[in-house]
Amino acid sequence: MILWPPTYNGWPAVTNIFKAFVAILFQDRSSLRFAIGVAIGISFSMAVILATIGIMDGFDESLKVNLKKSLGDIAINYRDGFLYTDGTFAKQLQKDEKERIGPLSFMLRVEGFIIGKGVARGVQISGIDPAIHSDIVGLNLNFAADEVAIGMELAHDLELAVGDEVVLAMSHGNDSIKTLPVLNNFRIGQIVNHGIYLKDSRAIYLQLSRVQEILQLFDKANIVTFNINSKIRFENAVGEYVKAVSSEIEHIREFLGIDYSIRPFWHEYAGLLEAVEVEKVMIGLVLQVVVVVSMFNMLAFLIYVNEKYVKEIFLLRALGLTKRRLTGMWMQLVFLFWMVSVLISYLFVKLINLILQNLDFFQVPGEIYNLARFKIILASSDYLAVYGGALIWVIAISGITLYRLYRVSLLHGLRKEFA
Amino acid sequence: MVMTEKTPRPLLVANNVKKSFDKVNALNGVTLTLFEGDQYVIRGASGCGKSTLLYLMGGLDRPTSGSVVVNGQDLSQYDDDALAKFRNTFTGLVFQFHFLLPSMNCLNNILLPARIAGVSLSNIKENCQEFARELGVDHCLAKYPFQLSGGEQQRINIIRALSLRPKLLLCDEPTGNLDRKNGQNVTRILLESAKHFGATLVVVTHDQNVSSHFKNELVMEDGRLIADSRNAAELNLN
Numbered sequence: 278m279i280l281w282p283p284t285y286n287g288w289p290a291v292t293n294i295f296k297a298f299v300a301i302l303f304q305d306r307s308s309l310r311f312a313i314g315v316a317i318g319i320s321f322s323m324a325v326i327l328a329t330i331g332i333m334d335g336f337d338e339s340l341k342v343n344l345k346k347s348l349g350d351i352a353i354n355y356r357d358g359f360l361y362t363d364g365t366f367a368k369q370l371q372k373d374e375k376e377r378i379g380p381l382s383f384m385l386r387v388e389g390f391i392i393g394k395g396v397a398r399g400v401q402i403s404g405i406d407p408a409i410h411s412d413i414v415g416l417n418l419n420f421a422a423d424e425v426a427i428g429m430e431l432a433h434d435l436e437l438a439v440g441d442e443v444v445l446a447m448s449h450g451n452d453s454i455k456t457l458p459v460l461n462n463f464r465i466g467q468i469v470n471h472g473i474y475l476k477d478s479r480a481i482y483l484q485l486s487r488v489q490e491i492l493q494l495f496d497k498a499n500i501v502t503f504n505i506n507s508k509i510r511f512e513n514a515v516g517e518y519v520k521a522v523s524s525e526i527e528h529i530r531e532f533l534g535i536d537y538s539i540r541p542f543w544h545e546y547a548g549l550l551e552a553v554e555v556e557k558v559m560i561g562l563v564l565q566v567v568v569v570v571s572m573f574n575m576l577a578f579l580i581y582v583n584e585k586y587v588k589e590i591f592l593l594r595a596l597g598l599t600k601r602r603l604t605g606m607w608m609q610l611v612f613l614f615w616m617v618s619v620l621i622s623y624l625f626v627k628l629i630n631l632i633l634q635n636l637d638f639f640q641v642p643g644e645i646y647n648l649a650r651f652k653i654i655l656a657s658s659d660y661l662a663v664y665g666g667a668l669i670w671v672i673a674i675s676g677i678t679l680y681r682l683y684r685v686s687l688l689h690g691l692r693k694e695f696a
Numbered sequence: 697m698v699m700t701e702k703t704p705r706p707l708l709v710a711n712n713v714k715k716s717f718d719k720v721n722a723l724n725g726v727t728l729t730l731f732e733g734d735q736y737v738i739r740g741a742s743g744c745g746k747s748t749l750l751y752l753m754g755g756l757d758r759p760t761s762g763s764v765v766v767n768g769q770d771l772s773q774y775d776d777d778a779l780a781k782f783r784n785t786f787t788g789l790v791f792q793f794h795f796l797l798p799s800m801n802c803l804n805n806i807l808l809p810a811r812i813a814g815v816s817l818s819n820i821k822e823n824c825q826e827f828a829r830e831l832g833v834d835h836c837l838a839k840y841p842f843q844l845s846g847g848e849q850q851r852i853n854i855i856r857a858l859s860l861r862p863k864l865l866l867c868d869e870p871t872g873n874l875d876r877k878n879g880q881n882v883t884r885i886l887l888e889s890a891k892h893f894g895a896t897l898v899v900v901t902h903d904q905n906v907s908s909h910f911k912n913e914l915v916m917e918d919g920r921l922i923a924d925s926r927n928a929a930e931l932n933l934n
Contacts, residue, residue: 294811297800304799592795595756597784598812599777688757689717694746 298606301589302582315578319618322567324625327665331653333557337550338515338654341543343472348542349413350522356536359373359497377506382410383498385488390446393435401479404488413504416469422484423464428477432468447491484656572670579678591690604679611675620665704731707896708753715748719778722748724919735890735897737907742917746900747868750765754807754866756785784813788857792869796841803837806856820859827855847878858889865890867899871906883909
């Protein structure tokens with residue numbers, strides 16, 4: 278006995294026409310292969326842009342992280358002479374800033390020469406209190422009064438090791454700079470790694486009291502450096518931390534006035550960092566061409582699917598599939614396509630980063646790039662810009678293909694396809 | 697005891713319907729009324745406009761002028777989505793090439809209109825399986841269309857067209873692709889099924905053998921109705 282008429286409960290979405298739609302469009306392997314190829318193409322183009330931007334952001338961040346190993350957040354020097362380490366300047370600074378800044382590290386930094394194993398090299402000699410300075414910059418500096426700590430690249434170039442004897446040549450006091458330099462013997466107590474080529478090839482640390490003694494500049498320093506007291510952790514949010522440092526500098530500048538030069542820890546490389554930022558935007562824009570090319574592939578794929586399965590699409594419409602629903606399913610499909618591409622491109626970026634970090638082939642010349650390796654660091658805004666841009670493209674292309682589909686009337690399409 | 701004959705109710709009224717494609721006039725003003733539960737055949741030579749008329753009745757397109765009124769509702773007042781819903785729930789379509797989707801088995805092909813309507817499948821599935829048994833194609837439900845003969849495919853197509861109990865069953869050359877024996881079978885199935893489910897049946901054909909099975913025959917030529925051979929429909933010839 279036939280159970281007729283059927284009585285259905287009318288609840289929508291119990292069944293899934295979208296699944297059927299996907300099954301129709303990918304019923305043969307050629308469509309599926311085409312789709313996979315296009316998705317990989319889009320993923321790769323997005324990954325190329327992200328990796329390029331990420332390398333530049335990574336350069337910016339790595340440089341800042343490494344720069345912080347040689348100075349505290351802020352460095353101050355007096356334009357008209359020296360800063361006094363007897364507490365005078367500390368009192369002046371901490372009067373207003375006590376809660377906002379950490380302990381101070383006074384440095385006496387001068388240019389000089391190192392002579393080791395018969396080779397001389399121009400260096401930057403910094404007299405510091407190792408314990409205080411280590412706390413501020415995060416380097417573990419630990420050497421005695423008759424010892425020096427030298428940068429890793431310098432040690433490498435001059436073939437020096439811990440325990441070797443070296444000679445440092447410094448001018449003898451500010452008032453007798455034109456006289457012959459004073460030579461002092463030291464033993465290498467430590468080799469330090471800042472992670473920046475230039476620093477590691479020039480930096481030498483001595484005890485502050487020793488430099489003061491050699492240069493006859495007792496109780497004097499020419500740089501004071503310190504960290505800010507911030508709830509933001511530098512390691513977790515470099516960008517936010519940089520903003521906090523800039524804000525603190527403005528504050529200190531207000532009460533110290535123009536007699537003091539107040540600089541952030543990245544000041545030495547500020548020009549380079551700015552250039553990298555500008556370059557990042559320009560290259561990001563230029564690389565949009567890659568996305569455009571892959572979007573043409575997507576357009577080709579959608580047109581292919583549209584042409585190949587036009588009969589099926591017309592049949593679904595004849596059976597009552599509304600334009601609105603078909604548009605919705607089409608958009609759902611391309612959105613899924615975009616999601617898959619995003620996922621693959623994310624994995625691509627992670628893979629590229631892994632390769633950059635680990636394969637020797639991708640090591641870069643430090644004397645040119647300052648850093649030994651590139652690292653991909655991406656902010657969520659970078660992902661948003663690249664993935665969002667691709668999504669806009671995908672939606673626009675879907676719109677074009679839907680327009681092509683709806684341009685033909687249902688009757689005309691049925692007659693043409695079913696004749 | 698007084699016996700009263702039930703008056704048939706008009707289901708579809710076409711008023712001076714014209715349809716042009718570019719500069720070609722496919723329909724030159726067709727006026728007719730179809731009654732609920734009746735069975736009609738529209739016969740005519742190729743290109744006479746019979747399929748176009750059928751598609752306009754089924755809401756697949758809109759007339760260039762004139763109106764198609766179904767159940768008191770003028771289809772020209774419907775937007776695209778409303779027309780699609782009308783096709784989905786009110787009409788069943790059977791094409792000459794019994795187009796079944798090759799990526800789905802026959803049962804899933806049958807359930808397509810129900811999936812589009814977004815209704816629960818269980819009851820409809822049960823009914824369709826029962827109907828398939830009646831038509832002798834229940835063994836085909838799990839098979840794919842390419843595994844079926846032409847006659848079996850057309851019967852699956854008929855089950856799909858009737859799956860949502862449409863009030864109007866429209867068939868465009870349903871036997872055009874079949875041999876004589878299968879063609880007769882399909883015609884018989886269409887007539888019996890439409891009667892059983894109370895659907896108004898309209899079949900377009902150029903085959904006189906098919907039209908001979910129908911009580912109401914409408915003949916078309918050059919986009920006009922020229923004859924109502926059995927005069928059961930209220931046909932106004934222009």
